[in-house]
Amino acid sequence: MTIASRINALYQTESRRVQATLIRLLGDFDLAEESMQEAFAAAVKQWPEQGIPDNPAAWLIKTGHRRGIDHIRQRQTARDNLSRVAEDEPYTSEPDTDHIDDDLLRLIFTCCHPSLAIEAQLALTLREICSLTTEQVASALLQKPTTTAQRIVRAKRKIREANIPYEVPERKELPQRLQSVLKVVYLIFNEGYSSSEGNTVVNISLAGEAIRLAKLLAELLPDGEVFGLLALLLLHDSRRHARQDANGELITLEDQNRTLWDQEQIRSGLAWLARALELTPAAPYTLQASIAAAHAKAATASDTDWARIARLYQALYQRQPSPVIALNHAVAVAMRDTPEEGLKLLDQLAGHKAIQSYYLYHAARADLFRRSGDLAGARTAYQRALTLTQQGPEQRYLSRRLTALDSA
Numbered sequence: 001m002t003i004a005s006r007i008n009a010l011y012q013t014e015s016r017r018v019q020a021t022l023i024r025l026l027g028d029f030d031l032a033e034e035s036m037q038e039a040f041a042a043a044v045k046q047w048p049e050q051g052i053p054d055n056p057a058a059w060l061i062k063t064g065h066r067r068g069i070d071h072i073r074q075r076q077t078a079r080d081n082l083s084r085v086a087e088d089e090p091y092t093s094e095p096d097t098d099h100i101d102d103d104l105l106r107l108i109f110t111c112c113h114p115s116l117a118i119e120a121q122l123a124l125t126l127r128e129i130c131s132l133t134t135e136q137v138a139s140a141l142l143q144k145p146t147t148t149a150q151r152i153v154r155a156k157r158k159i160r161e162a163n164i165p166y167e168v169p170e171r172k173e174l175p176q177r178l179q180s181v182l183k184v185v186y187l188i189f190n191e192g193y194s195s196s197e198g199n200t201v202v203n204i205s206l207a208g209e210a211i212r213l214a215k216l217l218a219e220l221l222p223d224g225e226v227f228g229l230l231a232l233l234l235l236h237d238s239r240r241h242a243r244q245d246a247n248g249e250l251i252t253l254e255d256q257n258r259t260l261w262d263q264e265q266i267r268s269g270l271a272w273l274a275r276a277l278e279l280t281p282a283a284p285y286t287l288q289a290s291i292a293a294a295h296a297k298a299a300t301a302s303d304t305d306w307a308r309i310a311r312l313y314q315a316l317y318q319r320q321p322s323p324v325i326a327l328n329h330a331v332a333v334a335m336r337d338t339p340e341e342g343l344k345l346l347d348q349l350a351g352h353k354a355i356q357s358y359y360l361y362h363a364a365r366a367d368l369f370r371r372s373g374d375l376a377g378a379r380t381a382y383q384r385a386l387t388l389t390q391q392g393p394e395q396r397y398l399s400r401r402l403t404a405l406d407s408a
Helices: 003-026 029-050 056-074 076-088 100-111 118-130 134-141 145-161 171-193 204-220 224-237 263-279 284-296 306-319 323-336 339-347 359-372 375-388 392-407
Strands: none
Touching: 003 029, 003 056, 003 100, 003 118, 003 204, 029 056, 029 145, 100 118, 100 145, 100 171, 100 204, 118 134, 118 145, 118 171, 118 204, 134 145, 134 171, 171 204, 171 224, 204 224, 224 263, 224 284, 263 284, 284 306, 306 323, 323 339, 323 359, 339 359, 359 375, 359 392, 375 392
């Protein structure tokens, strides 16, 4: 592997940690991102001549820290910031990099501070923790990009002006902060498990980061929903190697080679689920993990206990009503009963404005039309879904479905 390739790989795996640490050291989101980018640019210039350092992440943090301090010193309007940075983290050539593994967790709790609206918490964390573009964040949250951008800017300003601390809160404060943090970790995993755009199905680094953060939370706070979320992520991620073929093309759950599922990860997920069921058997993440477990235990697609899955989705909807959960419940009912029964439930969702721009809603309708023999309805729904997804493998999968319909 060339040095340029190694730097690119480091950017994929370490840039979020480096940026989180620079936010702690510099106290400014935008400055930290700018300094991180400059540090990687410096690596591209220097490492081919000097060689890759023994601890690349520490080198990047130190270089980014120096660039950030230089920027602060150059900005006449930022003298107050310089004083604060000097007091909180005295500048030396050796900034503290011992806590890099915890900085992402600190950053999540900062972004999820209760003084921020929940929409701002989610948007800011997805933007800063995952390095998603504003458009990707908007897609994950089913929002307009302009709305998302405004929320991110306002959230950063609020953190700066209110001096929101960059720290993991004390244990007594954790419960009130936990739900938004869990939701953020869940959304991070979702973006890694099924990228909202681009030419790959899975972002392994992003999904792995979410699992790592969930494990950190499980160590920090032994709570049933933390265990449930961790179980859910592990059970979903166990299918990673079966979700795409050698060419990166999407393979649906029904058609996956289940011998490729990671059995050790499934065992770990089921163990965490057992702990969650002892504490929060009917809580949302635990219920979702129970659904994932039903899939994990099915040796073949035909062995899937769709009756149990439908009941679990119904229980989940009662506790967390949303059109997306109703969509999944409708699909489970269709698989348990008939496609027509599922389509009736999907028709009831047609009045939800957000669901109309959700490509999986139209993809689900198309699949159920196809199973029921309504090829014209399937074709229209597939075409609508195709216009709404920006992920290459999804687009090609839907196109293949349309071609198969034409052949039929």
